[in-house]
Amino acid sequence: MEKNKLATREQLKIYFEKNKYPTQSQFAELIDALKHREDIPTNKEAVILANSLASIDNAYLAYHGYNFGKEKILLTVNSQDEGEQLIDVSKTNNYQEQRKYFFGTAPYSVKIKKFQLDELAETEYYYFNYQINPNSNSSFTVERIIGNNLQVLPEGFDLGTFNDKIILTFSKIDFGQKINIINTNIKFINNTNVNIMYRAHATYWGSLFSNGDSVTNHYNLWDNLYFFYKADLKEINQHIECKVYNVDNNQLIMTGYLYAGENNENGWGGDVAMGIRNIRIECNYQNQD
Known part of the structure; x- marks a missing residue:
């Protein structure tokens, strides 16, 4: 048997x-x-x-959510060798980091799939920010205020491309007054043969790097713009200057420097542009204006 x-x-x-x-x-x-x-x-x-x-070394999304209600946030992640991955960041514990690991290998691109908000009081808004590649010299933060009279991030909104991890924070804040969007037109002129990229940043607002003309949509309560640049000059023996002008009166506002022989990943623009609606950035080899 x-x-x-x-x-x-x-x-x-x-x-x-x-x-x-x-x-x-x-x-x-x-x-x-x-x-x-x-x-x-x-x-x-x-x-x-x-x-x-603990042994997993894949890139991941680390996120925090504060004062969450019925919000629904879905993201899509694409790697170079895997299909689209859907990540739900709606469920969070206040002040406790949550992690979602990514399939495949870098680089990864992340986009908004769904952004559904809960009800807000008259002066309440959502503060949404994310930090790309936080462990590297190229780390930077993109920020937005959304909800009420401000546009929700649409489906397909590109959060950027990254190689390491991304840290995302989403919270509800009462600013005590209405917030409105203001725009600054940015004309970018690169007179070198090097690929130079810039990004603009203001309080509660920030953009991705770009090498073309752009328009900001920052906020009237904080009408200040800072600039950052990146360019790989390891094989270049000339420094580069990027000057920011007020187009309306041709006044020089600030000068940023990119250094020869270095990979400039987040170069400081030099100062702040306050209350300016039309800006021109001109990048030239030093002493060759």
């Missing part, structure tokens, strides 16, 4: 390959051995899983 002993994995394969099935008792024991999605892991299993997760 065949003993009711749980067969090994290889024995089970042979059973099915040769149309010889496990006994009823063996099959019941096999089912009991399988994990169900609703099963609560034992402490030992949880420790094994935690140790396994």
Whole structure:
């Protein structure tokens, strides 16, 4: 008589390959051995899983959410060798970091899939910010205020491309007054043969790097613009100056420097442009204006 002993994995394969099935008792024991999605892991299993997760070196999204209600935020992530991955960042514990790891390998691109907001009081808004590649010299933060009279981030909004991890924070803030968008037109002129990119930043607002003309949509309560540049000059023996002008009166506002022999990843623009609606940035090799 065949003993009711749980067969090994290889024995089970042979059973099915040769149309010889496990006994009823063996099959019941096999089912009991399988994990169900609703099963609560034992402490030992949880420790094994935690140790396994600690060894994962994939890039990931770390996010925090504060004062959350019925908000719904979905993101899509695409890597160079995997299909689209959908990530829900709606469920958070206040002040506790949540992590979602990415499939595939870098670079990764992240976009908004869905941005559904809860009800807001008259002067309440959502503050949305994310930091790209926080562990590198090229790290920078993009910020937005949304909700009420300010536009929600639309489907397809590009959060950028990154190689490491991305840190996202989403919170509800009462600013005590209405906030409106103001625009500054930026004309970018690069008179060098080097690929130079710039980004504009203001309080609660920031853009991605660009090498073309752009228009800001920052906020009237903080009408101040800072500029940052990046350019790889490791093989270049000339410094580069990027000067910011007020187009309306041709006044020089600030000068930023990109240094020869270096990979300039987040170069400081030099000063702040306050209350200016039309700006021109001109980049030239030093002493060759």
